[in-house]
Amino acid sequence: MIESFIRSNFFPIKKNLCLNELLPLLGDMVIKSNISDDFLIQDISSLTSIRNNSILFIEKKVDLLNHNKKKLCLISNIDNTDDFNYIQVKNVSESYNLILNNFYYHEDSSNFPDEYTSINGSHVSKYSQIHKSVNLGKNSVIGRGVSIGKNSIIKNNVVIKNSIIGNNVVVCDNTSIGTTGFGFDLNKRGSTYLNPQIGIVYIDNNVHIGSNCTIDRGKIDTTYIGKNSMIDNMVHIAHNVHIEDNACIAAQTGISGSVFIGKNSTIGGQSGFAGHIKIGDNVIVAAKSGVTKSISDNSIVAGFPATDIKEWKKSIIRQKKNGHK
Amino acid sequence: MIESFIRSNFFPIKKNLCLNELLPLLGDMVIKSNISDDFLIQDISSLTSIRNNSILFIEKKVDLLNHNKKKLCLISNIDNTDDFNYIQVKNVSESYNLILNNFYYHEDSSNFPDEYTSINGSHVSKYSQIHKSVNLGKNSVIGRGVSIGKNSIIKNNVVIKNSIIGNNVVVCDNTSIGTTGFGFDLNKRGSTYLNPQIGIVYIDNNVHIGSNCTIDRGKIDTTYIGKNSMIDNMVHIAHNVHIEDNACIAAQTGISGSVFIGKNSTIGGQSGFAGHIKIGDNVIVAAKSGVTKSISDNSIVAGFPATDIKEWKKSIIRQKKNGHK
């Protein structure tokens, strides 16, 4: 459901691409291709949510047999690829950049098209939908495609772009939502090599978000914050993070890309989470923890690297004792 | 002195409440009550600063005998309550929300009344008082009730609400002051359950506050920063924190709710403080410390959990030695 957003509402399409136009576009980058179909490419997909008539960018070998959507895969290694359209390329990340920048407008390339009107001292895109019951503060910016539900309160100097905001959501001052994820190939650095981020942020109903937070939009899909979640000040939530309902996250915590956090989490301040890990339901993370691995349901962890809180407390006592030997 | 602010300057009163109106308002929430008086309720109080004709919200048993102010206590357990007005309720936190939302306008509920004029590219409430010598930058927002003293410098994109700012105070860019504290019952999550925060921030003379900081207002009383304090960038100061004079707090430090810090503190960057602890005078906290307990005067601490810095250094050396066994 949260993945069903219409991408072009946020990222206008520069031009429609036919599958056969891709080879000239990619040029020298192409090693081999088995293109036979000629469907119109309508979207980009990630592996976790494959859309029909879309391009997938695949760094490692994966099993796509059970996906019957029409798709084209850009891959670096061919291996068992008879059963789908593919283009083998020298560098998947660079191909991604080339195609996306050709296909979509986004805010990290020049000339992103948007038009604003001034409402109550804030700038609001003509292509956004703000419910009339929303309280909008001063000096905020609401970008193209954004929708904001009933009775939500957007305070001052808030930037919201590329986002769907539910009902009764409160966003406090100087927070940035829908900002650009930190996604790129470590071997190719610099602003011009940043992977276009064409996903969104979806904030569900009754969420509170503090001041001076940053929530990056998904790379291709959605960064999600579940119902009734409470986010304190200066929390950073990276791209593709998925936080289930009733989260409580204290100040200055940072959650790296693609982390999944189960429902009813309680997370102390200044905690950090390594990327791509899964936190179970009802987990409590003590303040200043560094969570480096996935955590099972109902765990209570502390320390860095985070471990069971009882073990952590014992290790603290042990260290103290050693000091008194 | 710092607690003597006039609440309605910041949080306009929706309606005056007579004590006897409360029972119908609370409805099913009421278990028992001994209301006999019928004073007009004029304010809300915390236990640390009881105002006359006010309501107190008491979660745990406390001794109120030595307070001779007229008051009404909302309590969850009755025990030795003969000597004051009380209403016993099922849930104190929910009663607090119900009464406060009925009694006061605040920025986390709809339709907070304020009116702004534009001064030098910033939005300034008609109900604020800014000394004519103040330097006010661009895109800042100064909200209802705020006062700013002589020769203070408020830079750009700063949000100041619910605050009293002294003389010669400097507030750097993108900082949020007087924002909403992170206060709620962990068992009832979601923006609509957030406890109304109707206290203020009081920043005393000659304080420097860096960029992209957040200072939350008190829940009922005051978040206070003492004279001549220096706060670096991206520091988070939670609700009800009290920092005495001459503090020096380096970047990215986070101070949890209701912490008290004595005078002449020196606090390294990325430090964190657990809530409700008391730090003595002349304390030095090394960078990246996690302070979990109260600290006595003249201490120097480091590490997480923070301990005497000499002990901490010894433990580091011990760990290294163990590595070379």
Place this chain on the structure above:
Amino acid sequence: MIESFIRSNFFPIKKNLCLNELLPLLGDMVIKSNISDDFLIQDISSLTSIRNNSILFIEKKVDLLNHNKKKLCLISNIDNTDDFNYIQVKNVSESYNLILNNFYYHEDSSNFPDEYTSINGSHVSKYSQIHKSVNLGKNSVIGRGVSIGKNSIIKNNVVIKNSIIGNNVVVCDNTSIGTTGFGFDLNKRGSTYLNPQIGIVYIDNNVHIGSNCTIDRGKIDTTYIGKNSMIDNMVHIAHNVHIEDNACIAAQTGISGSVFIGKNSTIGGQSGFAGHIKIGDNVIVAAKSGVTKSISDNSIVAGFPATDIKEWKKSIIRQKKNGHK
């Protein structure tokens, strides 16, 4: 090259000072002086970049013999000073404040002169130079002297002051660049004692800077970020930091004053760096590290205090084992 900026483009000169005017200005502060020359003072210098006809402020004894620029040294101890102009003062930091505040306008003193025009909903100084190809968002502030190169993208609610920004630089929302460094004498606290910060920020070509970051300008020289560097959200970079090309710095990292970071660094999130240390080339710093000492080229470090990552991993395993004894 990066030190060759024209200071008065950013910090207008209040009045030209002749060397002989300094003694009356400093008044009681002066202990002894050997002034014989009478050159016009044209600038202020740090020891790392001595400019001709400038004043140096020297706290400790240094060897200046090999600098043949015309200079005046403000010093606290005389010792071997026959060969250059000096004024011995009681307190170098206070003398610095007195002279700088007399000599230059800067944003932390009253009446800093600037004039703005409104461009696309942002405030842009008439004394700035923004290339016509720059994409400038809403509610941003571009201050006096700032220049921004070709095809750079400055998003919304960004504050840039006292900075030179190269080509293809992206600065995301709510970020503050060129803000005031946290520089002062720990014995003299309060906003009015803050040392005037009259250096700049220089961001080289193709740099990406995330949302809600702070980059402080140099005290006298330049805070520098090298080509093709990638800075994630909520990163704090203090005054005088020098980061070589191709840095990759993850979210919520803090880099203290005067740190030097070699080329091709990769730095995990929530890391912290003590001031005045030197990080070599090709260094990897794991997330949540606390780097307290200089690090040689090609190192990989982790933990707090940061150590070789293999040692750190061993110590974690050792601690776990001890827990199971």
